[in-house]
Amino acid sequence: MLAYKRYAGQGLSFRKLFVRSLATKPYLQWPLDADTKCSNSLHDIEGYWSERLSKAVVGVGSETGEKKYVLSMFPYPSGMLHMGHMRVYSISDVLSRYYKLNGYNVIHPIGWDGFGLPAENAAIERGIDPKEWTYANAAAMKEQLLRTGIQFDWDREIFTCDPSFYKWTQWIFLKLYEADLVHRTVAEVNWDPIDQTVLAEEQIDGHGNSWRSGAKAEKRKLAQWMIETPKYAKRLADGLAALRSDWKEIADIQDNWIGKCDVYRFVLPLKDGRTNREFEKFDLRVVDPSEIANARFVVVSRDHPLVRELKKPPTDITVLPPTVPNFVTGKPMPIVVLSEALAEQDNAAGVEYVLKARLGRETDIDVLAALKLKPLEKPVEISTEEVLKLAEKHRTAGYLTSRTLVDWVVSRQRGWGTPIPMAITKKGDAFPVEEVHLPVLTEHRGDEFHSRGKVGHLETDTLDTFFDSTWYYLRFLDPKNDKTFADKEITSKLMPVDVYVGGVEHAAVHMFFARFVSYFLHDLGLVSYEEPFDKLVPQGIVRGRTFIDPNTGAYVLSEDVEQSSDGESFVHAKTGAIIEAVFEKMSKSKHNGVDPIEVINRDGTDLARLQLLHAASPKANLDWGVTDLKGLKTWIDRVAWAVNAYIDGRKAAIRDGKKAVPKDVEKVYRESYNYFVRNTSMLLEVLRIHNTAISRLQGLTNALRKVNPEFAGQSVEYERCVHALVVMLQVFAPNLAAELWSALSQVEAIDSKTWNHKEDVIKQQWPQVDADADVDFCLSAFDISCGRIPVGRQLLEKASDAEIVELAKKQYHQTFFGELTKAGINIADFAVVRRDGFHVTVELKLAEGATEESVRNVLDSVGRLRMKAAKDAKKNRTKVRKAIAEGSA
The missing domain is CATH 3.90.740.10 (Valyl/Leucyl/Isoleucyl-tRNA synthetase, editing domain)
Known part of the structure; x- marks a missing residue:
């Protein structure tokens, strides 16, 4: 506080002084001695850096730069963080950190999908208010999330069960009613006999069972509130065309859900x-x-x-x-x-x-x-x-x-949900609650209500919780607004969501309803776009090792199982009976759940993140516990070795003077820098395959290990590689990267203009590829990669789309186009997609009759031609060597 008073009059903030001091001293003594392994000190490093980084994160990124809205699907506050939560939020955190380092104004909010049956049922069992249960669970989960080090915008936190939120949920419902899209009618509905409520068609599985309780749904006729989503079916189906190149199979899932619109x-x-x-x-x-x-x-x-x-x-x-x-x-x-x-x-x-x-x-x-x-x-x-x-x-x-899409049944016969803002007269007629009376609070359901000469009782049913999540992404942008659901000027600047991260199981239902409401609000002129989500990162489930008694089918506790003497199977610890081991979705009933906090307490946050992020691509299911921890720790120690080599080398260079580095050495490291920076960046931003991005960082680490120690402190390109490695590492392992950067900052950089050792790693900029480096020149059809060739970026980035296609046809992808013509496949259209410094991709739209199979056949032909060309080249080299040998003889 004395420091603050001392500098307050000079226009310097305490926060800025604090951030500047972060890079002054690492936790470990660098350079490390031969007996010290960085991987053995991850807990201590985290303890030293985590609080510092959490304080320094304010102001990171750019408030004036281009926006990036990174949103992970918000959780239901069950009270316990699980590995599925940890996975989805780690993925969004990686992207958030990446965009901040690239100078974007990043929005990365979090909130709570607070209403729902689980809270109501749990509250009934315990004899408490579901609100009390929900908020206590959210507080517990928030504490757990803070422990993970994931950087959320907690100042944007929302609760769908807070009246300040559901007032606007009710308002949107009334706007739908005014537009004649809401009706109350008697209809045959799905009734869950266990949860005692109606379920929408979307909440019934292929076997006719409830999505939540598992009970066989009964058919009943009840007066229900329905939303006329089929009126938007054709537009929503047509809108998928512009999203398909990125959404891919998710667009197919939603298209199939909507159905054929004819x-x-x-x-x-x-x-x-x-x-x-x-x-x-x-x-x-x-x-x-x-x-x-x-x-x-x-x-x-x-x-x-x-x-x-x-x-x-x-x-x-x-x-x-x-x-x-x-x-x-x-x-x-x-x-x-x-x-x-x-x-x-x-x-x-x-x-x-x-x-x-x-x-x-x-x-x-x-x-x-x-x-x-x-x-x-x-x-x-x-x-x-x-x-x-x-x-x-x-x-x-x-x-x-659509032929199949029916009205969305939104009535739920439960108490813990958004009250439907309608009143019912004795004759059964319905009339809306006026906006001035919103919100209708949960405790007022069923109360007598008077409006404009009409008398009725407020509806006792509540809205389907899917309705709450149709617009929550808007509220995150303006969470304190009490005049409207979100200011249009703000949403116009910050929408759409740039990257939406969440489970693939929500591709049909949640995302369809969210798109429907977004289109509707756009029609009213309340938002300036139709589509709420630009790019998607759908992720598979986290599965735990599950033990099953093959004779009874019963799930067995892990503590009752041990490996057989040969180590190739599992047996019951008491009976010796063979136990089947499989990987299944984690759940309490299967005894296969893993507590993320226990993992963090055991391995540390960084290693826990690396396990989740490296084990599988986002779309794939992740089998927890199969990741080689030894391999990850070895990599961490190799990164530390590269940092050590640089520190030792710089100290020697400062002490003994500058020495010339061979041009071929600098060339190798310059090429390594551009290759690995380009690939890591593209894997994160364009392809969004973070596990392969980690593999590229491991590749850069291996390249650095080949350095001659004599050049480690003299080579400007080695310096560039090791600094870039640590800066990029922070999106995956922030505490470790902070320690490594602090270690690098102990010595003066060769290129001190590029690497600012006075600021912590979180304040650095993401490394950029050189202006004369190569980028990937890619070709695709039916979302199938048809070729990827490194080409000078100056050539490609200056060329027009038409010139790009000509370069592909006549030079860089000539073989593919030749085989395409031989196969009788014509090109109907093309699109050129670019990201400067990363790639230029020609996406081909093939004429009618072409299929994925025909494209793969063409690629097989291209592969055979290339193999033949390689063999011929090898033969020619052999002939040349033989001729030279005979000539010299």
């Missing part, structure tokens, strides 16, 4: 055949709307929900009790279910049923007879446009949509 939807009132009273809605989807003008009945399949209501399965043509109106003719249409024989005829003839229904046709002779209808004398001719105008007039939808 039918028109009409939502017709189901009416009681006797009273003509509407009691439900009927979802009719047809390929050709003009056929409605001549439709006199509707046919439903034998497994349609309306048929399931019959007391016994129909044996003959059966007319169901309700009817639906034909809004074109104004006449009611009976709903018919065919006999089993006629249904089989339909099936054999390939007659299309969309959502288990179709329009009746004049060729349905048996049905016409059963309904006592005469054939139409003169069919009505009407255009699709005219039908859609009539549908709009009668408020029966009428838009192009």
